[in-house]
Amino acid sequence: MITQMNVRGLMFDPYNNTYIVILRDEDNSDMLPIWVGKAEASAISFALEGVEAPRPMTHDLMKSILDTVDAKVISVVVNDLKDNTYYAKIHLMYEDSEYSIDSRPSDAIALALRTHAPIFAREEVLRKQASEDLDHWLENLKPEDFGKYES
Amino acid sequence: MITQMNVRGLMFDPYNNTYIVILRDEDNSDMLPIWVGKAEASAISFALEGVEAPRPMTHDLMKSILDTVDAKVISVVVNDLKDNTYYAKIHLMYEDSEYSIDSRPSDAIALALRTHAPIFAREEVLRKQASEDLDHWLENLKPEDFGKYES
Numbered sequence: 001m002i003t004q005m006n007v008r009g010l011m012f013d014p015y016n017n018t019y020i021v022i023l024r025d026e027d028n029s030d031m032l033p034i035w036v037g038k039a040e041a042s043a044i045s046f047a048l049e050g051v052e053a054p055r056p057m058t059h060d061l062m063k064s065i066l067d068t069v070d071a072k073v074i075s076v077v078v079n080d081l082k083d084n085t086y087y088a089k090i091h092l093m094y095e096d097s098e099y100s101i102d103s104r105p106s107d108a109i110a111l112a113l114r115t116h117a118p119i120f121a122r123e124e125v126l127r128k129q130a131s132e133d134l135d136h137w138l139e140n141l142k143p144e145d146f147g148k149y150e151s
Numbered sequence: 152m153i154t155q156m157n158v159r160g161l162m163f164d165p166y167n168n169t170y171i172v173i174l175r176d177e178d179n180s181d182m183l184p185i186w187v188g189k190a191e192a193s194a195i196s197f198a199l200e201g202v203e204a205p206r207p208m209t210h211d212l213m214k215s216i217l218d219t220v221d222a223k224v225i226s227v228v229v230n231d232l233k234d235n236t237y238y239a240k241i242h243l244m245y246e247d248s249e250y251s252i253d254s255r256p257s258d259a260i261a262l263a264l265r266t267h268a269p270i271f272a273r274e275e276v277l278r279k280q281a282s283e284d285l286d287h288w289l290e291n292l293k294p295e296d297f298g299k300y301e302s
Contacts, residue, residue, distance in 0.1 A: 037190065038189070038190070039188065039189070039190030039191075039209075040190075040209075054236075055236070055238065055253070055255050056253055056254060056255065056258075057255075058190075058191075058209055058210075058213075058255075058258050059209075061213070061241075061252065061253075061254050061255075061258050062209075062212070062213055062216065064252045064253065065213065065216060065217065065222070065241075065243070065252060066216065068222075068243065068245065068250045068252060069220040069222050069245055071216070071219075071220050085205075085206070087206065090212075090216075092216070092219065094219065094220055099219050101212065101215045101216060101219060102206070102207050102212075102215065103207060103212050104206045104207065104208075104209075104212075107207075107209050107212050
């Protein structure tokens with residue numbers, strides 16, 4: 001079973017000096033915080049803001065390659081969580097066949113936002129995440145820790 | 152005219168808190184220093200060291216996409232320099248046709264190293280660069296500013 005997720009926000013985590021992408025399902029009942037590096041956060045933030053860089057950024061180049069060969073991103077799925085590390089798959093449609101490619105969730109999300117592909121999470125991942133008590137950690141973050149995407 | 156270049160080194164530039172990829176031609180007569188961000192430097196350094204990350208890094212994912220659709224990187228070319236900014240093209244062979252895709256040189260180099268594709272620079276770029284007096288700047292760098300790739 002998979003659940004469709006939206007990119008709800010991008011936060012800076014001052015304690016770990018890193019960024020967190022917040023995925024939430026439609027009902028706001030499930031939440032997935034994914035820690036990402038600065039470059040990945042910036043790739044995601046450019047797509048959220050619809051900013052066009054003067055030169056193609058890395059994920060713009062990736063989209064150009066897909067467009068060149070006429071391959072389409074059908075969906076991306078956060079499909080595993082092991083030792084606090086998330087794993088994802090990018091599902092491509094190419095010449096009437098479907099292909100799955102291993103990816104870090106940060107790259108998958110940055111690409112999904114550029115190709116308007118839906119983002120899913122496997123329910124097992126949502127369940128595992130919930131058990132890791134990250135909600136509690138997030139509740140304790142002060143509003144000023146949140147980036148401008150958080151509403 | 153184009154000249155084949157090798158990745159000769161990766162340096163940290165302490166004055167600008169950024170990284171520089173050094174491309175040199177076979178004869179060591181031409182040199183191209185390309186300023187890149189930390190993420191791009193790390194993508195290039197992983198490829199130079201042959202390090203395999205536990206999860207695919209961004210340019211590994213790009214290579215996976217190319218492999219999936221059976222597209223081959225023929226070459227990458229640093230083809231322009233304007234206002235201290237370099238521009239590059241990635242040349243792809245796909246279904247017996249050649250395609251050129253705009254790229255930042257950092258992404259092009261990171262991809263070329265992973266796909267064993269040759270790296271070229273247009274002579275015009277080498278000429279323009281030489282006129283920008285960067286050689287002088289580099290000569291004044293102390294050996295300890297150089298990263299471990301510089302021999």
